[in-house]
Amino acid sequence: MTETGGSTPLVRLEGVNKYFGDHHVLRDINLTVSRGEVVVVIGPSGGGKSTLCRTINRLEPIDSGTITFEGKPLPAEGKALARLRADVGMVFQSFNLFAHKTILENVTLGPIKVRKIPREQAERRAMELLERVGIAAHASKYPAQLSGGQQQRCAIARALAMDPKMILFDEPTSALDPEMVQEVLDVMIGLARDGMTMMVVTHEMGFARRAANRVVFMADGQIVEEGEPERFFTDPTTERAKDFLSKIL
Ligand code: ADP
Ligand code: MG
Secondary structure (H helix, E strand, O other), rough: OOOOOOOOOOEEEEEEEEEEOOOEEEEEEEEOOOOOEEEEOOOOOOHHHHHHHHHHHHOOOOOEEEEEEEEEOOOOOHHHHHHHHHHEEEEEOOOOOOOOOOOHHHHHHHHOOOOOOOOOHHHHHHHHHHHHHHOOOOOOOOOHHOHHHHHHHHHHHHHHHHOEEEEEEEEOOOOOOOOHHHHHHHHHHHHHHHOOEEHHHHHHHOHHHHHHOEEEEEEEEEEEEEEEEHHHHHHOHHHHHHHHHHHOO
16 A cells, blocks of 8 residues: 555554453553544543553554554564654653753764764754744753753654654653643644644643643543544543543543
């Protein structure tokens, strides 16, 4: 099958199951993400949201079912796996910046090492991205010299520097002081508007309402309900979702 139009989903999970020992953490997951789509994943802690994200760039192998990216099964190893990891960026709750590298180096490392971009070109592009996320003035500082919100914006610039086809965000604002949440969400809303394909684990309803095409509610390893954000937040159909929303709203 060739990948020309935007009609084939970028990512498709079919009948995906995943166990940690006896613990069935992903149960028969069926999910597609189309190009340019923003999918918000929401649900109680321990429900499998992080594991779901990690299966998509194959940080976690699955036990049954299939996951395709651009119509092809996820590669298990080698250059193809490295390419997948470059194509599917990831932004974590804990930023995961390299502490002993500057902000600029954090952003140029992947493009130079993995994408084989010449240093000067990588630095030029990194400065554009740091500009875009509003921290260009801090390019020569180290992560610890920046606020949490600035570090997370650096992590987003680092993901973008790889020219990913999709970015997975796993609770990107959960570790931030409240006053820094919005500056990160604003960057993400900008990316969504620019057409980046995104899967975002977050409980930030404002973000979901403004940027998401679809909300997926996950609990106990299953997709319990999914729908358009406004509908989901105002009129969830399952008891499980109603109960969850009553606790976080
Ligand atoms: P969420 O992100 O929704 O909080 P997770 O995907 O992190 O949920 O976890 C789902 C379940 O899998 C939890 O019960 C968690 O304890 C378990 N789990 C996650 N990672 C591992 C692991 N590496 N080894 C064993 N159990 C794990
Ligand atoms: Mg999680």
